[in-house]
Amino acid sequence: MAGTDSLAAQAVSTASGDKVFLQVSATDVNRLIFPEDVAKAIVSQEKGVSAQINGRDVFVKFTRPRPGNTDAYFIGASGEVYGLVLVPREMAAETAVIKPHGFDRLKTARLETSGPYEATLKRLIRAAYGEAAPEGYTEVRIGREVAPRYQELRQTHLRTFRGELYEVKEYLVRNVSGQPLTLAEDVFIEDEQTLAVALEEMELKPQAETRLFVVSETGGNDR
Numbered sequence: 001m002a003g004t005d006s007l008a009a010q011a012v013s014t015a016s017g018d019k020v021f022l023q024v025s026a027t028d029v030n031r032l033i034f035p036e037d038v039a040k041a042i043v044s045q046e047k048g049v050s051a052q053i054n055g056r057d058v059f060v061k062f063t064r065p066r067p068g069n070t071d072a073y074f075i076g077a078s079g080e081v082y083g084l085v086l087v088p089r090e091m092a093a094e095t096a097v098i099k100p101h102g103f104d105r106l107k108t109a110r111l112e113t114s115g116p117y118e119a120t121l122k123r124l125i126r127a128a129y130g131e132a133a134p135e136g137y138t139e140v141r142i143g144r145e146v147a148p149r150y151q152e153l154r155q156t157h158l159r160t161f162r163g164e165l166y167e168v169k170e171y172l173v174r175n176v177s178g179q180p181l182t183l184a185e186d187v188f189i190e191d192e193q194t195l196a197v198a199l200e201e202m203e204l205k206p207q208a209e210t211r212l213f214v215v216s217e218t219g220g221n222d223r
Contacts, residue, residue, distance in 0.1 A: 019057070022096055024060065026067055026088035031095045032058045033140055034076060042073040049086065056141075062088050071149035071162045074098075097117045097138050097162065112136075121166075127215045128161055129200075137161045138167075149187050155212070162218065166195070171212040175204035175216045193217040 024030040039057055041051035048064030057111040058074060067088045074082045082098055108128065110118060127134040140160045141173045148155040154174045161168040175181045182203045193216045201210035 006099065020083070021069075021085045021087055022094075023087045023089050023091070023092045024096075025037075025091050026062050028038070028093035029059050029061045030093055032084075033095065033097045033138075034074060034079070034082065035096075035098065035138065036076040036078055037042045038074050040075040042075070044072075050148060059076060060086065081146045082135060093188070094214070097140060099138065112163055121215050124161070124163075124166060124168050124199050124215055125196065128170055128213050129198075129211070133161050134163065134168070137163045146171070148173075152181060154180075166215055167218050170215045170218070171172050171214070173204075173207055173212050175206055178206050180205050188214060191216075 037055050038053050038058050041053055043049040043051045043060070047070045048062055048067055049070055050061050050063055051072070052059045060072070069088070072084045072086050072217055074084070076082065084098075114120075115123070122135050127137075132141045138161070140162060142157040142159055145154065145156050156172045156174075156177050158170045158172055160170075160189050173183070183202050183204065185199050188199075190198045193215065194214060196213075196215040198213045199210055200212070201208075202208060218220060
């Protein structure tokens with residue numbers, strides 16, 4: 001394990017019965033990521049707000065010039081209601097991770113610091129390897145190709161598990177060459193915020209794939 005690209009997203013914690021103010025782009029399509037599938041989006045068409053649901057993602061856009069603040073409600077598959085006040089700004093498209101009601105940021109931070117440092121990093125990787133978000137973490141699905149370390153590789157960012165202090169990124173790495181490759185974990189260290197790297201397989205035959213996990217401090221570069 002050696003010691004990435006970070007999802008540039010703001011995290012928003014909602015509280016039952018309350019509405020949270022969220023700054024979004026007034027011109028571009030904004031992505032809201034919820035902790036569960038969204039069954040219904042209630043937005044103001046009179047104010048020129050459109051919402052497209054795709055599972056846990058809702059893509060929101062203002063269709064009129066110089067829009068004002070507007071209330072929006074999103075009903076999850078469980079019946080949970082997430083209330084937001086969308087505040088349009090002249091800014092690039094926003095990605096916001098909506099935390100569930102009762103989400104405790106301090107509790108998550110305590111869990112991240114409650115054990116030995118190395119053991120915490122290993123625990124985060126084990127959870128991601130089992131395709132389960134570590135306790136208090138939010139899973140954000142990416143599904144986007146990124147620049148590979150070698151031209152013989154194809155690297156796809158599958159998902160990011162985001163906590164308060166750390167985040168775990170999962171990639172799928174494929175050998176697209178006609179020759180076997182031997183990989184090294186330290187090659188996938190990207191910047192000073194990278195804390196740990198773990199490869200499922202070091203040896204890749206032609207066209208074979210392996211999973212790559214990168215743990216970093218939150219706030220790394222988005223690739």
